[in-house]
Amino acid sequence: MSKLEIRDLHVSVEGTEILKGVNLTVSSGQTHVIMGPNGSGKSTLAYSIAGHPKYTVTSGQVLLDGEDVLAMPVDQRARAGLFLAMQYPVEVPGVSVSNFLRTAATAIRGEAPKLRTWVKEVNTAMTDLEMDRSFAERNVNEGFSGGEKKRHEILQMALLKPKIAILDETDSGLDVDALRTVSEGVNRVRETGIGTLLITHYTRILRYIHPDFVHVFVDGRVAEEGGPELAEELEANGYERFLKAGAK
Numbered sequence: 001m002s003k004l005e006i007r008d009l010h011v012s013v014e015g016t017e018i019l020k021g022v023n024l025t026v027s028s029g030q031t032h033v034i035m036g037p038n039g040s041g042k043s044t045l046a047y048s049i050a051g052h053p054k055y056t057v058t059s060g061q062v063l064l065d066g067e068d069v070l071a072m073p074v075d076q077r078a079r080a081g082l083f084l085a086m087q088y089p090v091e092v093p094g095v096s097v098s099n100f101l102r103t104a105a106t107a108i109r110g111e112a113p114k115l116r117t118w119v120k121e122v123n124t125a126m127t128d129l130e131m132d133r134s135f136a137e138r139n140v141n142e143g144f145s146g147g148e149k150k151r152h153e154i155l156q157m158a159l160l161k162p163k164i165a166i167l168d169e170t171d172s173g174l175d176v177d178a179l180r181t182v183s184e185g186v187n188r189v190r191e192t193g194i195g196t197l198l199i200t201h202y203t204r205i206l207r208y209i210h211p212d213f214v215h216v217f218v219d220g221r222v223a224e225e226g227g228p229e230l231a232e233e234l235e236a237n238g239y240e241r242f243l244k245a246g247a248k
Contacts, residue, residue, distance in 0.1 A: 002065050004026045004163075006022055008021050018041050022041075032198070032215060034199045034215050034217055035199075035215070043087060043168055046168045046199055050082065050084040064164065086168055087169040090141060097138055097139075102118060146172075150174060153167075163195065167186065167198045170186070179205060180208060186209055214228065218243060
């Protein structure tokens with residue numbers, strides 16, 4: 001049983017405070033969804049947990065199974081069991097998907113996976129995500145469509161088997177078919193019991209990925225928490241009442 005605990009987290013970017021005291025706990029087997037208007041701090045939370053140098057944690061804690069995540073370098077956070085699926089995955093020219101995935105798995109597992117077993121593992125995961133086998137020989141994200149980039153993020157998650165997965169707007173840029181395929185990939189990994197923190201603007205992905213908890217972000221804080229019914233309210237009425245409450 002793993003647990004990610006975010007305690008009174010404050011984060012600034014270039015001297016401007018973005019997160020203003022976030023408290024959130026994600027445990028194994030749980031799916032939490034963060035929704036909120038643009039600029040509310042959703043992606044800032046994701047990248048702060050992952051260790052992006054642009055984001056400065058000014059106070060608060062992030063603990064994974066009681067260990068101080070903020071004291072860890074980025075690679076150690078991944079080895080500890082954190083995974084971030086990025087909203088805008090970067091291109092890595094000259095590095096093939098197959099080499100990238102095996103190198104990452106070796107770092108996470110502490111030893112190189114046996115080649116025959118690894119190839120079977122990768123092929124199965126790619127088939128599940130409706131990815132052609134030739135995809136493995138392409139350079140990481142180079143010339144990928146939006147759907148291919150997001151499939152690749154979920155492929156990584158399936159193979160690296162993290163304790164806690166943070167998915168930053170995994171649904172952005174996806175057509176209906178790609179959204180379904182990517183969501184089904186997320187659900188397969190969720191069935192292994194990992195904790196999932198899904199950041200999104202829209203409820204359409206929630207037709208496929210059913211949350212246990214929904215958190216509304218406004219102005220760097222959690223303005224309200226609830227169950228799936230809270231997402232339905234946002235779909236019907238938007239963020240107006242939360243923005244008005246925050247302005248008072």
